Amino acid sequence: MTAVLYLKEKKIIHRDIKLQNILLDDSLVVKLADFGLAICEGAAEKDNTVCGTPCYIAPEIIGRMNYSY
Numbered sequence: 001m002t003a004v005l006y007l008k009e010k011k012i013i014h015r016d017i018k019l020q021n022i023l024l025d026d027s028l029v030v031k032l033a034d035f036g037l038a039i040c041e042g043a044a045e046k047d048n049t050v051c052g053t054p055c056y057i058a059p060e061i062i063g064r065m066n067y068s069y
Contacts, residue, residue: 012038012041015038018055048067
């Protein structure tokens with residue numbers, strides 16, 4: 001299972017996926033890092049906080065639309 005699908009299953013929004021946060025270990029297994037902006041969605045299904053690295057922000061965040069995992 002990929003990291004992004006795993007996060008979706010666990011209802012976690014990473015909010016800062018970018019090249020610098022995708023790592024390879026010694027066995028060339030891909031790892032996702034830096035969960036500093038991540039949130040776990042519980043009661044609320046959507047969020048609209050503007051955050052992330054400017055060049056990698058999703059269009060729905062720039063447009064201040066609700067987004068989810």
